[in-house]
Amino acid sequence: MFAIYKKELRAYFISPVGYVYTGIFLAAAALICAYTTIQQASYNTTSYFQYMIFTFIILIPLLTMRLFSEERKMRTEQLLLTAPVSITGMVFGKYLAALTLFVSTVLVSCINFFPLLSYAIAEQSTASQSVHVGPEGGQIIGCLIGIILIGACFIAVGLFISSLTENQLSAAVITVGAIAVMLLVGVFNDYIGSAFIRTVLDWISVMSRFDRFAYGLFDFSALLYYLSISGVFLFLTVRVYEKRRWG
C-alpha cells in the first residue's frame, strides 16, 4: 500500500497534472481571498472558504481522473492486482496520495491569511486594546477542517468514477458533474416548496453541513457524515475491482 502511495504522489509531479492542480488551486485561493476579505474590508473568512469549495468542482477531478483509468488503459493494473497487495490496500494507497496532495495545498494556501493578519496587527495598534480585531482563529480552523473533509468526500467520489472508465477525460467530466450536483443541490434547496424533498436534498447536500464549521463549531455528526460518504465511495471502488475479477 505504501509503495502505491509513494508512486502516486510522485506520479503527480512527473506529469504536468500535479503542477496544473497546485497552480490553479493556489491562484484561485489567492484571488478569492483578496476579493472576499481585503477588497470587502472584512475579516470574515467564511465566504472565502465557501467559494473555495466551488473551485473543487474543477480541481478535484484533476487529482482523481487518472488514478485508476490510466492504470486500466496502460494495463498496469495487472501488475498491481497480481502483486501481493490487497485491493483495499491499492485503493487506500491511491486515495491517501490524492488526499495528501490536497491537504498540502489547502495548508499552503493558508499563507493568504498573512496579509489579513498584518492588517489586523496594524489596526489593533490604533484601536482600543479591549476589542479583538482581525480574523477569528476558531472560524478559520473550523472551516479548514470542514473543507478538508469535503475534499476527502469528493476525492473518494472521483476515485470511484475513475475506477469505472479507462478514459481519463470521461472520468474527469463525470466527476465534475457529480461534484457539481452534490454542491448545487444545497444551493437550490431553499427554492423548493415540499418539506419532504427539502429534507432529502438536505441530506445529500454536502454544503448544508459546512455551515456549522463556518460558525467555528465542531460538529461531530457532520464529521461522521463526511467520513461515511468517503467510506461508502471507497468501498464501492473496492467492489468495482472485486466485481471485475469475478465477472
Add this chain to the structure above:
Amino acid sequence: MIKIEHLVKNYGANCAVDDVSFEIAKGEIVGFLGPNGAGKSTTMNILTGYLSSTAGRVTVDGINVLDDPLAVKRRIGYLPEQPPLYPDMTVEEYLIFVYNLKGCTLNRTKHLEEICDVVKIKDVYKRVIRNLSKGYRQRVGIAQALVGNPPVIVFDEPTVGLDPKQIIEIRNLIRTLGKDHTVILSTHILQEVQAVCDRIIIINKGKIVADELTENINRVADGSRRYRIKICGPQREVLNMLNDRSDISYVEALPARDGDAYIYMVESAPNIDMRKSLFYTLSQKGWPLVGMEALGMSLEDIFISIVDRTGDDARVRKATKTQRSKRSAVDLEKDLAASIIDATAEAQKSIAPYDGED
C-alpha cells in the same frame, strides 16, 4: 508446485476455460500452447490471481488461491501479454517501485543488479521507459517478474512483436531461468515451446487437448514414414515397381524433376523401414537413387491435426502424468497418425474438385 483442478471460467454465457486440469512439478518448464482465444491468457490470469475462476481449484505450493491470495501472489512472478510498464518512469524507478510493491526483503541494490545482469538491461537502467525499444521493454517486463525471486514465473506470450535475434535471446533467457524456477510459458508459436519447454500442454476452445513431454512430440515429428526420393530411370516402370512393393503403402509421382531424375513421394507401411531394401532393388534394376529425404511431420501438422480433431468430435485426451511417461512413442504416433490421416483426407476432399476442373 502448481495444481489446477477442474478449472472453469465463464464470461457471461461464453465459456473461456472449460474443465481444465493439470499439474506442474517444481523446476519444470511448461509450454502452454493454443490458437488465439483458446483460453491461455484466461488460465494464466486465474493462476496469478488477476481473475477468479467460476469453478475449480488452483493451488500453488499447496496454498489455494482463494484462501490466501497474497501468499500465492508472492510466489508468482507474472509477465502479462502486454508488459505492465509505467512509461513515465525510468527503469530504475520502475524496478524500485515493483520491489517495494512486492514487499521484498532481499538486499535491494544487489538484487536489482543481479536481475539487470540476467535480463541485460544495465545500459538502459537510467532511461525513461517511454523511450525504450520494444525488445528492451519486454526485458524490463521480465525483470519485473523476477523481482523478489519468486519460485514460479509465468510468461504470457513473451516474444510477440520482437525481432528474430531478440526472440532467440529471450528464449535463451527463459531456458536459463528454468534452471531454478518453475516456468510456465504461454504462446501460439510451436518452435518456441519446442525450443524451450520440457512439456507441452495444448489447449483449444478452453479444453486441454494434449499434454505431452516435448521429446515425445519431437519423436513423432521425426519418426515420419514419408520420404521424397529421386530416381534416375523410366518414370512409369519405377512407379509400377514402387506400387508393387508391399513395404510401401503410398506412392505419388511429383511433377518436378531434378536433372534426369524423377521425383516421387512414398510412404512406407507402418513399422517397416524400407529404405535399405529399396536401395538394393533400385541398384539391381540399374536405376540410380540420387536422393532420399525424410519428410518430417512438422509440429504445425501435429498441432493442427490435434486441434482439428478435437474441434470435430471433441475426443478429449486427458493424460495423467504416469500415463504420459508410460505411453510409448508408438502408441502416441498411432494416435496422432490417425488424426493426421483424417485431416489430410478432409483436405483432399476439399481440394479434389479444383483438380478435376484443371
